[in-house]
Amino acid sequence: MINRNQPSPLGQPTLARRSLTAAMLLSVSALACAADPATLRRQGNLDFEPCALHAGNLPYSIEAYCTEVEVAEDRSNPESRRISLGLAWVPASGDAEPDPIVMLAGGPGQAAKQAYPMVNHAFRDARRNRDVFLLDARGTGDSNPLVCRNAAGVAAITESAEDDPNQAGEFARRCVEALSQKADLRFYGTSEHIDDLDEVRQRLAIEKINLIGISYGTRVAQQYAARYPEHTRTVVLDAVVPNTLVLGAEHARNLEDALNQQFERCVEAGGCAEKLGNPREQLTQVRALLEQGELEEVSYRDSTSGLWQKEKPAFGHLALLLRMYAYSQESATALPYLIHEASEGRYADLLAQARALVGNLTDQLYHGMQLSVSCTEDADDLSESSADDGTVMGPEFIAFTKAQCAVWPRGTRDPNFRQPLSNPELPVLVLSGEFDPVTPPRYGEEVVQHLPKGRHLIMKGQGHGAIGLGCMPKLYAQFLETADAKALKPECLGRLKPLPPFAGVYGWEP
Secondary structure, eight states: OOOTTSOOTTOOOOHHHHHHHHHHHHHHHHHHHTOOGGGOEEETTEEEEEEEEOOTTOSOOEEEEEEEEEEESSTTOTTSOEEEEEEEEEOOSSSOOSSOEEEEOOTTTOOHHHHHHHHGGGGTTGGGSOOEEEEOOTTSTTSSOOOOBOTTSOBOSSSOTTOOHHHHHHHHHHHHHHHTTTOOGGGOSHHHHHHHHHHHHHHTTOSOEEEEEETHHHHHHHHHHHHOGGGEEEEEEESOOOTTSOTTTTHHHHHHHHHHHHHHHHHHHSHHHHHHOOHHHHHHHHHHHHHHTOOOOEEEEOTTTOOEEEEOOOHHHHHHHHHHHTTSHHHHTTHHHHHHHHHTTOOHHHHHHHHHHHHHHHHHOOHHHHHHHHHHHTGGGOOOOGGGTTSSSTTHHHHHHHHHHTTSOOOOOOTTTTSOOOOTTOOEEEEEETTOSSSOHHHHHHHHTTOTTEEEEEETTOOSOOTTSTTHHHHHHHHHHHOOGGGOOGGGGGGOOOOOOOOSTTOSOO
């Protein structure tokens, strides 16, 4: 894990620079205290003030207006602990229609306010006449965040790359003990989130909303639309999770299918296989070496801090890389090269990339909220399958989840939770990437068959998350205008092409 408290490698500022910095901070503080009331905005009975939305290491932020909404932690008991929910408003660039967009983030465990800057470009056309509202789900971001920490006190989703289920269970037990001081972990699931969202809708004095869910956010969107159909104008499901799906049950198989597609492309590309070899055969070789556990520590440079680190390569590093890199076409194209390097005994790139991924994941995912969702909604239906044996993820993912959920407090799942969304009047647009390693196109087909006014678009050669690809932002804006998915003309998506796999250190061949 990256220690975010360590000194900057660039050294300490001089006394003069410290004085100048202090003076600037005092000036900024004075300006903040004397904020012009004209900069404040009001919607419904909520007052918003200017803010900036940040995401990870992105070098820019998004101007917005922010506020906090206080709700009961246990919604069935108004006298229960009160928690504050972070809410952001990204105004339309022109005159706004009365039905805004509400974006629901993925994970489970992502915060909407932190996720939005990464997809802001996808809303450029839709925002010409519609506001965007972003509510951090309870347990994430600015909504009583549930952060699990490792033994070193650093935000984490696991103790190490070599955890076994017993260690995973102990990690979760320590997290429960720490977080129970500030939260009743039974009340941080999807059901509470959609009720929070509808309370916020009422506070904003808005009658109908246009939902767009991304990944896990598609589960939230479907559940909201089923519970509050009268307040749902349209729904977009990008990388859809069907209500019938036990989340996590098919992760190993789906990843394996996506990797096979990527590896076949390397073999077919000619230059990739000719220069790097067969990635599937090399993966088998590398996996065997890593699982033996007899390798020495390897020195590599941390891609974030620039500092040199030492670590023993483990299969957990490779499995993380394969899983997360498969999400997008840009990163998936590098997998044959990284596997080839490891097969030649060069593990520095593998370790550096895995460390960077862990840092990004802990920055983006609030593991406590993730477990509150998974343990309440899916854990009881998870079971290990022999079909996962020999896959990159294997049955260990399910074993880890069940071990953590064995000690995690459970909420109550809605008895209608597994029912497909089937509103015959609801306009729904479903988006899938052809090579998605976690929510493959067959999920979109399953969901749309229950929706007479639904339509499913598949992005050829693409991965997880499609709303910002090619001409999709324009099609999305058109869908919001017409509320008619079947009227869209998606031929422009045919211009999307898969990127070729790497053929060497400099990337793909021209």
